[in-house]
Amino acid sequence: MFGCVEPNTGKVITQVSERGNTLSFFQFIICVCRLNPNQKVIMVVDNVRYHHAKRLKPILEKYKNRIELAYLPAYSPDLNPIERVWWYMRKKLVTIDILNQWKYEFQSSKS
Secondary structure, eight states, X not given: OEEEEOTTTOOEEEEOOSSOSHHHHHHHHHHHHHHSTTSOEEEEEOOOGGGGOTXXXXXXXXXXXXXXXXXXXXXXXXXXXXHHHHHHHHHHHHHHHHHHHHHHHHHHHHO
């Protein structure tokens, strides 16, 4: 899953992909740019290999007026706004899973 968040508004854009690779990342970039047609997108990214792919560089250069990637220092996910969204989602999913388990156990004990 790819995702980004607009820090000023909290708007989150996500895209599900079977694999994380240069092609799927490029498709996500296009999606984000289309959803923000009147502004340049500055996307904070970590240092996963496909964010630095040679195949991506000519495209980024061609569309530098529309998209810019801001690379985080190594091992610093706390600086990436989307990481807070992922943390919140995991927390909520775990809570929902626990509540569903308790509900199942409660219903089973009544039988």
